[in-house]
Amino acid sequence: MYNFKRPVLAIVLVIVLVVSSSACSPAPATESVPIATPSNTEVAPVVSADMNDGNYSYIVNGNDKLPKLKRLFGEDTVLTLVVQDLAGNELLRIEDVYRKTTNLNELLGAGEYKALFYDETGALLTPSQEVDDILTLKDRGKADTTSPSSQTETKSKGDYTSTNLTYATEGSLALKLNLIKPSAGDNFPVILWIHGGGFGPGGLNAAEGFEGDFTAEGYAIAAVAYRSMEEGYFPAQIQDLKGAIRYLRANASELNIDPDRIFILGTSSGGLLASLTGVTTDLPEFEGTTGGNANVSSSVAGVIDLFGSVTTAQIDDLSPDILPTTYEIFGCAPYGDCPDRYKLAIDNYITADDPPFLILHGTEDATVPYQESVELQSLLAIAGVPTTFVTAEGFGHDKDGIITEYFDDIISFLENN
DSSP states (O other), X not given: OOOOOOOOOOOOEEEEOOOOOOOOOOOOTTOBOOSSOOTTSXXXXXXXXXXXXXXXXXXXXXXXXXXXXXXXXXXXXXXXXXXXXXXXXXXXXXXXXXXXEEEHHHHSOSEEEEEEEEOTTOBEEOOOTTSOSEEEEOGGGOOSOOOHHHHTOEEEOSSEEEXXXXXXXXXXXXXXXXXXXXXXXXXXXXXXXXXXXXXXXXXXXXXXXXXXXXXXXXXXXXXXXXXXXXXXXXXXXHHHHHHHHHHHHHTHHHHTEEEEEEEXXXXXHHHHHHHHXXXXXXXXXXXXXXXXXXXXXXXXXXXXXXSXXXXXXXXXXXXXXTTTHHHHTTTOOTTSXXXXXXGGXXXXXXXXXXXXXXXXXXXXXXXXXXXXXXXXXXXXXXXXXXXXXXXXXXXXXXXXXXXXXXXXXXXXHHHTO
């Protein structure tokens, strides 16, 4: 088993503020313009930082846009960001954005701004909708969250209730989960439900359509939102899921759930994250610090993986639709040099101490090949991990169909673990 460690190095952000009265109009996308401010104007504020390896970010309204910048402009491009007001007056200049820790909400007030990116030659680069050239900054850099009263408001859905809770805050980003519980009873076992979608945003509605089915069987669901690959590089996603588990366990009495019966279920990329969360207990790089509760275990009673996990031997066999995400979640250009992506392979971490697994996979899956789960079952069996493998004959990459067809198998697994 490999225990990958990434040192966390100090990042220094020095902000030199000089009054600016410059006015410059944005150049056409194809025009090459000098980066230096003309000598007849005052220099706009410049952000600088030590040039060392570290965990950098480019934060806009609580979201880290750095992975998008690198995918859009290239890993090796040296970017200078110039921020103007809508009248064209330069307000802020950040040189070499890839090597700065930058929170635009802290450097600028709430409002609308124009963001221009230049490469090292002075050429103006045209952003896409992924990194908007018009930025709308919210007040004080806070994420778009609801008021504290509505964050914890419980909604009745008849036989079950639904409550949105904030389980952690990373920077200005509030991480939430949707706790769905039977309306009657207590000390419910809970299923941490992880959404698919190529490590993208979302999560609170991951169990939509199945809330009544599981709560009718006496189970609670915690549908979890984690930092997407647009907001943090791997293993931030695993750290957030472990933080959610610690939160549930630390507050089990108040939340009326059973701290000893916390399961994790994921579909597609969510199945991969669920599996990795289950097999990386006590590995510091994956445990992280999301949400605190450092003395609380992030272990789970069982893992339910729906067509999600990948292995070292077969990581390149994924559909072209999702294969690029195995690069992008590490900030790498698709199909470029990216050795870190093999950290996604579950065989790096499997040990005999891992929790029981239930694997469900369709034989006609054209997105994540069925053979991935065949190999996963073999690897778990060799390690001595109790494993149930359900072959969904004739099914493709079909969450709703497989859960509906094999619901009894899922409940049986939960009840026996």
